Amino acid sequence: MKRGKEHVVTVADFQFKLSTAEQFEIVLDDGFDYFIGGNKPEFDCTISCHAGLDTKIIPTTTPIYSAKTNDAILWQIYSDTNGILLTVNNPENTAELQQIARYNEAEKSLVVYSEAFEHDGKEVIESLKYPLLPLLLYYIALANDGLMIHASGVFDGEKGRIFSGFSGVGKSTMAKIWHDAGSTIINDDRMIIRKIEGDFWMYNTPMYYSDKPKKAPLHHVFLPFHNKENTLEKLTGVKAIASLMAFCIQHGYSAANTQKLLDLIGELTKKCAVNRLGVVPTPAIIDFIKANE
Amino acid sequence: METALIQAIANQKPYFVCKHTGEELLLVPLKGDVVDFNQFLTMNEVGAFIWDAIDSNCSFDNLVNRVYEEYDVEKSVIATDIRYFLEKLATFVTTA
Numbered sequence: 001m002k003r004g005k006e007h008v009v010t011v012a013d014f015q016f017k018l019s020t021a022e023q024f025e026i027v028l029d030d031g032f033d034y035f036i037g038g039n040k041p042e043f044d045c046t047i048s049c050h051a052g053l054d055t056k057i058i059p060t061t062t063p064i065y066s067a068k069t070n071d072a073i074l075w076q077i078y079s080d081t082n083g084i085l086l087t088v089n090n091p092e093n094t095a096e097l098q099q100i101a102r103y104n105e106a107e108k109s110l111v112v113y114s115e116a117f118e119h120d121g122k123e124v125i126e127s128l129k130y131p132l133l134p135l136l137l138y139y140i141a142l143a144n145d146g147l148m149i150h151a152s153g154v155f156d157g158e159k160g161r162i163f164s165g166f167s168g169v170g171k172s173t174m175a176k177i178w179h180d181a182g183s184t185i186i187n188d189d190r191m192i193i194r195k196i197e198g199d200f201w202m203y204n205t206p207m208y209y210s211d212k213p214k215k216a217p218l219h220h221v222f223l224p225f226h227n228k229e230n231t232l233e234k235l236t237g238v239k240a241i242a243s244l245m246a247f248c249i250q251h252g253y254s255a256a257n258t259q260k261l262l263d264l265i266g267e268l269t270k271k272c273a274v275n276r277l278g279v280v281p282t283p284a285i286i287d288f289i290k291a292n293e
Numbered sequence: 294m295e296t297a298l299i300q301a302i303a304n305q306k307p308y309f310v311c312k313h314t315g316e317e318l319l320l321v322p323l324k325g326d327v328v329d330f331n332q333f334l335t336m337n338e339v340g341a342f343i344w345d346a347i348d349s350n351c352s353f354d355n356l357v358n359r360v361y362e363e364y365d366v367e368k369s370v371i372a373t374d375i376r377y378f379l380e381k382l383a384t385f386v387t388t389a
Binding site (some may be wrong): 237239241242245246252253254255258259262263266 | 307312315321322323324333
C-alpha cells in the first residue's frame with residue numbers, strides 16, 4: 001500500500017489529485033502502484049479525502065439509482081445540491097457503509113468520506129477503496145468521450161482487439177490465447193475506451209492486483225460465445241450498437257448520460273467493426289479472426 | 294382502443310432514449326443497467342417514423358394520414374398495420 005497526504009494518480013490518461021487536510025494519511029492499495037504519478041498541467045478531478053462517515057449528509061429523498069445484487073444494495077446515487085451524492089457499501093459486507101462521496105462534474109471535484117483505520121501503526125483512510133474508483137471513472141469517462149466496458153483487450157503490435165461479454169463467455173481465455181501468441185494483454189476483465197482525435201483507444205484501470213498502465217489503439221470488437229466451431233458474424237447498425245451497449249457499464253437513470261453513451265457507441269461501431277464470434281478456445285481462433293475480421 | 298395505445302406510448306416516451314442510425318431506430322429504456330438485447334427495441338424506417346410522430350395530442354387517424362402521405366400505401370392496409378404495431382409497441386414500452 002502507498003501512503004501519503006497527497007497522491008497524483010493517472011488512469012486512462014485521466015489525472016486525479018487526492019489530498020487531505022486532516023491528520024490522517026491516504027492509502028492506495030497495490031493495484032494503484034504503477035498508476036501513481038502524472039505530468040498533465042490540469043487535473044480531471046480533484047479528490048478531497050475526509051475521515052468519518054457523517055450519514056446526516058445523505059439526502060432523505062429516494063435514491064435516483066440503486067445498484068443491487070440479489071437483495072443487497074452495493075451503492076446508491078442521490079441528487080445533491082451541486083451534482084450527485086454516492087453511498088457505497090462494502091462489497092464484502094453490504095450492510096456496512098464504506099464511503100459517502102459528493103461529485104460535482106462542473107467543478108471536477110469529488111469529496112470522499114470514509115472511516116479511518118490503523119495501518120502499520122498509523123491511522124489512515126482509503127478513500128478510493130473499490131468500487132469507488134470505477135464509479136468515478138464512469139462519470140469522468142462519459143464526460144470525456146469515453147466509456148467503461150466489460151471486456152478483455154489485446155494488442156498484437158498492429159491491431160487492438162477487445163472481447164466483450166459477461167463472466168463465462170471466454171474473455172480471459174481469449175486474452176490468454178493471444179498472449180501466448182505474443183500479444184500484449186491490456187486487461188482481461190474491465191476496460192476504458194476513449195475517443196481521442198477521432199480514433200478509439202483502450203486502457204486498463206487499477207485492479208485488485210498490481211499491473212502497469214497500458215493503452216493501445218482499438219480496431220476490432222468481438223462479442224464471443226462458446227460454440228462447436230469458430231464462426232464470425234459482422235454486426236452493423238442498431239444491432240451492433242445494442243449488442244455492445246449491453247456490455248457497457250451503465251447507470252441508466254440519466255437520459256443525458258445514456259444518450260451520450262449511445263452516441264459514442266454509435267461512433268465506435270462505425271470506426272471499429274463489431275463481430276459476434278463463436279469460439280472454440282484453441283490457438284486456431286487467432287488465424288480464424290485474422291482471416292475473417 | 295387506438296387512442297389509449299397512443300396515449301400509453303406517449304406517456305412512456307420520456308423513459309426511453311433513442312438512437313437513429315441510418316433508417317433504423319434503437320430504443321433504450323432508461324433503467325439502471327441494460328444487460329439484455331431483449332430490453333432494446335429496434336425499428337425499421339416506418340416504425341421509427343411512427344415513433345417520432347407519436348405524442349399525447351396525436352390521433353390514430355392523424356397517424357394513418359401521416360404515414361399515407363409519406364409512404365403512399367392503401368389507407369386500410371396502413372390502419373391495420375399501425376394498429377398491430379401500436380399494440381406491440383405499447384406492450385414493450387409499458388413492460389421494458
